[in-house]
Amino acid sequence: MTREEKQEVIETLKGKFTQYTNFYITDTENLSVAQVTNLRRHCFNKQVEVKVAKNTLIKKALESLDAEKYAGIYDSLHKVTALMFSENPKDPALIISSFRKEINGEKPLLKAAFLNGDVFVGNDQLLALTKIKTKNELIGEVISLLQSPIQRVIGALQNRPEGGGDSETAKADEATAAPEAKATEAAPEATAPETTTTEPTADAAPETKPEA
Secondary structure: OOHHHHHHHHHHHHHHHHHOOEEEEEEOOOOOHHHHHHHHHHHHHOOOEEEEOOHHHHHHHHHHHHOOOOHHHHHHOOOOOEEEEOOOOOHHHHHHHHHHHHHOOOOOEEEEEEEOOEEEEOHHHHHHHHOOOOHHHHHHHHHHHHHHHHHHHHHHHHOOOOOOOOHHHHHHHHHHHHHHHHHHHHHHHHHHHHHHHHHHHHHHHHHOOOOO
């Protein structure tokens, strides 16, 4: 590789590191050509870009951008390196995990991951990376929590009849009014016997005067 070709690779890598805030450093050594092709297909379906480059060129590209920012991953640049760039921070982890199950193997091996400024080093970090919450997922959870009480209030308001008051209030009013209505209906029946007993007393008064 000529000096010009190396510089071209460095510039391409710099563009990718600038474009993406998430990338994985993996080891694809010992994978067959067919397996690498299959891995690339999985990545393509998830909109994950794969770049294979020499470790020295990768390091130079990172150092030219911000040597201190990427210092935590330099030790991971050894052996065969395949870079995975992704907008979603956990998509590469999910791809690696599912691909290993598919081939019943341990490759690609995770050497390091750089996610929004945080560095995760070592293959033992893979499981944790498959479970991390993305920004959109966290926002969705917060919105869901905020909407729960609001939805209950809206649901109660939507159940109100046109005359005002919700359905539960209307039922309660009906239940309260029912005993009162029954009591009102029963009142005439309770006073009826009192009326019949007083009428004979009034009729009997004239009959007793002649005897006096």
